[in-house]
Amino acid sequence: MRLYGYWRSSASYRVRIALALKGIAYDYVPVHLLKNGGEQKGTEYAQLNPAQLVPTLELTDSESGATVHLNQSLAIIEYLDACFPEHPLLPANPLKAAQVRTLALDMAADLQPITNLRILQYLTGTQGQPDSAKQVWIEHWIAAAFTAFEQRLATTAGKYCVGDSITLADVCLVPQVYNAKRFGVDLTAYPRLKEIAERLAEHPAFIAAAPEQQPDANT
Numbered sequence: 001m002r003l004y005g006y007w008r009s010s011a012s013y014r015v016r017i018a019l020a021l022k023g024i025a026y027d028y029v030p031v032h033l034l035k036n037g038g039e040q041k042g043t044e045y046a047q048l049n050p051a052q053l054v055p056t057l058e059l060t061d062s063e064s065g066a067t068v069h070l071n072q073s074l075a076i077i078e079y080l081d082a083c084f085p086e087h088p089l090l091p092a093n094p095l096k097a098a099q100v101r102t103l104a105l106d107m108a109a110d111l112q113p114i115t116n117l118r119i120l121q122y123l124t125g126t127q128g129q130p131d132s133a134k135q136v137w138i139e140h141w142i143a144a145a146f147t148a149f150e151q152r153l154a155t156t157a158g159k160y161c162v163g164d165s166i167t168l169a170d171v172c173l174v175p176q177v178y179n180a181k182r183f184g185v186d187l188t189a190y191p192r193l194k195e196i197a198e199r200l201a202e203h204p205a206f207i208a209a210a211p212e213q214q215p216d217a218n219t
């Protein structure tokens with residue numbers, strides 16, 4: 001398998017965590033989101049993902065032998081979960097699975113897309129907003145999402161976001177916490193979220209998947 005990603009991309013980070021949890025070996029191909037106007041927009045990469053976003057997972061289909069490119073981190077992770085059932089990321093219990101998906105989507109569908117690079121570039125570029133507007137925007141949407149997440153944890157959490165096993169919810173939380181810290185967001189108002197994120201940060205798979213551990217870190 002080959003993962004096209006970027007060290008600081010939260011969607012790539014999610015897939016790296018899932019790969020590490022499941023102990024799947026893969027090659028890593030960095031796609032620089034800023035250099036030369038963004039390599040994700042280049043003709044070569046856009047063939048792998050028409051949405052011009054990372055990540056892309058390249059794999060060989062075991063049935064046809066064809067090389068396949070998968071996009072959308074949650075689709076990729078669900079594929080990995082189905083093919084590599086060790087350490088399941090979605091509980092078998094349908095109610096618990098729905099709770100996991102709710103928390104995962106809070107981060108991956110409601111928060112991350114509106115704080116994504118292209119949105120921020122549109123805000124300060126096309127919309128002509130000052131650079132400070134970016135920070136205000138990010139802080140506002142992180143607070144909205146983390147407040148809801150914190151309240152949900154009151155009924156779902158154990159050691160981790162849902163119960164005592166690591167799930168897709170945890171996989172989606174950690175990259176957004178990384179992003180929040182990057183923008184200087186204080187997590188004190190979210191004690192459960194903070195405690196779970198700190199616990200996850202000590203897990204070997206989350207350590208291996210961390211942005212600073214990637215070959216393209218700080219480039």
Ligand SMILES: N[C@@H](CCC(=O)N[C@@H](CS)C(=O)NCC(=O)O)C(=O)O
Pocket residue numbers: 008009010011012033038040052053054055071072073074108113116117118119
């Ligand atoms: N829903 C997509 C989101 C992918 C995404 O937004 N990727 C970001 C990095 S986290 C990206 O490639 N941004 C480049 C850009 O905004 O131009 C997924 O989960 O895979």
